[in-house]
Amino acid sequence: MASNSGSEDELLESLRNPHTEKLDQRAKELREREEAQTQKAAQRLRELISSNSTLPVTISSIRLIGSGPQHTRRSFLDGLFAPILSANRGSSYKLSEALQEAGAVADKLRRFDIYHDVSMFVDKPDPTDPSSTPTDIDIWLQARERGRINLKTGTDIGNVEGSAYGNLLWRNIFGGAESLSLNASKGTRTRSSYQAVFDAPILSDPDKRITLDALASSTYKPWASHEEVLKGAGVKYSWATKSGTRHQVGYTGAWRQTTNLAADASPTVRNDAGDSVKSSITHTWTADRRDHPLLPSRGYLLKTVSEIAGWGPLRGDVAFWKSEVETAAAMPISNGVSFTTGLRAGVLYPLPVGFGGPAQPSRIHDRFQLGGPTDIRGFNIGGLGPRDGRDSVGGDVYAAASANLLIPFPRVAKDTPLRLQLFANGGRLLALKDTSSSDVYKTIAQLADGLPSLAAGVGVVYAHPVARFELNFSLPLVMRRGEDARKGLQFGVGINFL
Template sequence: MASSSAAHPPLSTSADPLREDPGRVETATVEADVRFEQADSRKRSNATSSTSALPAARGERIPGPPIVETKEEMQEELHNLDRVKMALEGGARLSSPEQSVLRLANIRLSGSSAVRPSFLARVCRPYVDEDLAFSRLYRLLHSSSGRLDFPPPGAPTTLQGVLQLTSSLANDLQRLDLYNGIDASILPAITPSSPQTAMQDVDVLLQLRESPRLFLKSSTDVGNGEGSVSVQGRIRNLFGGAEKLEGSYETGTRTRGAMNATFTTPVLASPDHAFTLSGYLSNRDKTFYASHYEALQGLKASLTANASSSSQHELAWELSWRQMNRLSPYASASIRKMARGGGHSVKSSLVHTFVSDTRDAVTPSQGGSEGRLFKSVTEMAGLGGDAQFVKWEGQWGINRSLENKLGSGWAWAAGARAGLMRPLTLPSIASGETSSPMTAADVKLPFADRFQLGGPTCVRMFKMNSLGPKDGRDSLGGTAFYSLGASLFSPLPLKPHWPLKMHAFFNGGQLSSLPLSLSAAKPADLLQDTLLRPSTSAGVGLMYEQGALRLELNAGMPLSAARGDGSRKGVQLGVGISFLG
């Protein structure tokens, strides 16, 4: 039997239930038990003669000799599911293609008492309602999954087709985060669609084990130059339709306090599309690079849609209030100017995010030999509030394994990031108003929205957020940046399978504040300022990975640096999830 397609992998034959990882939440692979059960056949017994009660004595017809059915005649009464099973087990061969034909009659779900039956019916509808294939809306909603491409109930298919449909449906139910285990069975139909297809009709039975509705955990996180402790809680299936309510509280070395509450519900009972409403507030310490604290409160509503199994779109509206407060005694004049009048800033913006990630793993040392990452974030602020700008940020990455050329554990990775933001309005600036290091564009762009660059996860051997425009010891951020990175990974001698690897790296990048009007600047000056004078670094180090967490201990030095950049020689420790190269 041919294997299933990549879009719908065959069900595993393992019966172990899925377990929830207490450390994080992620989509799990469906494991199921596929069992074939033969249709009940009528009992047969050889007729025997009896001399004690002759039918002729009662006026009945004397029965003839017993009818002996041949093996071929008995085969004719087997269900096609049994025929296919016998063929797979090396038994009788199928004498004709018609003997391998199966037809889906029913989908039966059991073991789900907390979920609304109407919701489960909507989840199954793309697999059983052939009219949806002619709906443009449903074609658009399910174009990435292929749910509408399966033969409808009653249409001829094969065991492989039924397995693919079962795998796809079980995966949909699993991704809704309602069940921690699904067992699948394919059975001869209890109620065939017609007498003519009774020996071809099958039912798909999914036995569901519901996940606990309440979930609570605490964790300690280290990453991006910060250590924190958090408590997270979750209520599943809030209204019986796979809704989720999540909340968290976090405190750390630089996040003095952060709270978040999120409500998520699937759109049209599809695991590919979701609506999310969240509220958040935080108080963060930014004194280590900008001499102030930042208070933040906001609301966010977003609609997420999967374009394919490896790509996703998100359209969000966000309303946030930011305040620069608790300035350090040594805060620069630029920071004090931005914090004038209480340091308040209100932003109302639309944000579109697109992510395409085909990598097998975050880094090739984890086993990923192929794959690329592309991410684009476009934001337009100006639907209310004082923040008015257009902002774009992109990221690209690639992983490649060198196992075939250099041996196990050898790999390389490369990546790049870039960003640009411009104000929507060009205010009239009085002469002499921009005597500080900030440009006129910076005056109209809130500090919280500007780009920052530098640190062990992006441009190594530079301090966190230390590249770009400065005023004294404060980083002012910028309106344009780019960064590049490449790494070569190798195994430890005699220990190629250890998670501890060696690597060599190269990084480069620059952050700049472009003039308010690009037309007034010379292109050659812009090119020289933003592209031809990057800060670069190189070095070697050790890398350890545990799941998505990555820890690096690097020894290196800057190769070039602009005046004021926070370069660092010697040893640098980096902990995080997303690294550049």
């Protein structure tokens, strides 16, 4: 055995050729030299553009090359490129303006989510072309197409629920950045959920989109002793303004069932058992100026959601006006420490179905629920507000607020998405006694009557690219009789935390 080991060592030593080491070193030096030359060339290009930024130019053509155009309609690209072709507008740009416009087009291509690695080049046209002029430039966009079919499966754990899911995404279906997403999941609380979403941009604009969706789900709601079965479909149109705010208008028709009641379900839940049809129009307005949607350190969010039900082709058997407002702000303190705060409030005002006859009280499907790891930490889901026996039956008016101090972990880079959290949050959820407008005002005034239900604690926050994860230790400080508080560890997963 000793002789064999010695022969192996001699063989390995013979393979360590000094010439090979020199070649590796030489290759490394060449790579470093090429990188340095590339950086110098890029710097010279920036200096050349800067010194000629006011030079008049005419964009004579824009071309998309690479693997990008294989499945994309020419008419779709023409709608994107035509507005900036100065050769067709009868006017010219300054060089800096032309590059800015072309850069905006490249950014739009990225935002359609059908390309990646979009890069831009500028060149002069063929000098032998008799139609070209000295001010003409050509814009070349090189893009690599994303995979058109994407299949993903996995499991999720969070918010006292575990589930398995599958997702099929089909991109660029008709060559105009359309997409079809099919989702299916089964879990411990969401027993089953099936959703199909078709999305398409309008007029080659990523900020103007039309969406068609259909949903069928069955969700177990132990805090209210029943299972909700939902089948519905809707259409939405969304757009963005020049200031960066976003709007979405939609129409939804849904058939809801309150079924599989527990043996000890409350009279309120039993009264709402059976079928219900809702037809509603919604509008959402969002102004998001935060530097990160899940772990912001500066900026603010303003959002309103308004819904009117009982009007439309289906009309349905419920009618109400429902409005929510959400605000959030974040500010840096020092050394990666930041302070965030949030406020949410909502009102549900019952209306007559078809706007004729008496208004009917709200149903459990439509009322607000408050409490849980993504809004009022330190309380279970549906832990705040009106109750009938052990059931949380929801409310018609609520307000909730939170304050969070986010601190980087010791000996961990400040730019990592991991933070320690100190928080305090609270809120109130109330029910209307009748459907009169005077009772709505009285109920809103009661929100300030006494201290809200409060909890504080400490935890760990991790901002994954697709969701935010929190593990908190919570201590309820103020709670009302019957409310379902939770002292100790609480785990939450979501994309919209208070």
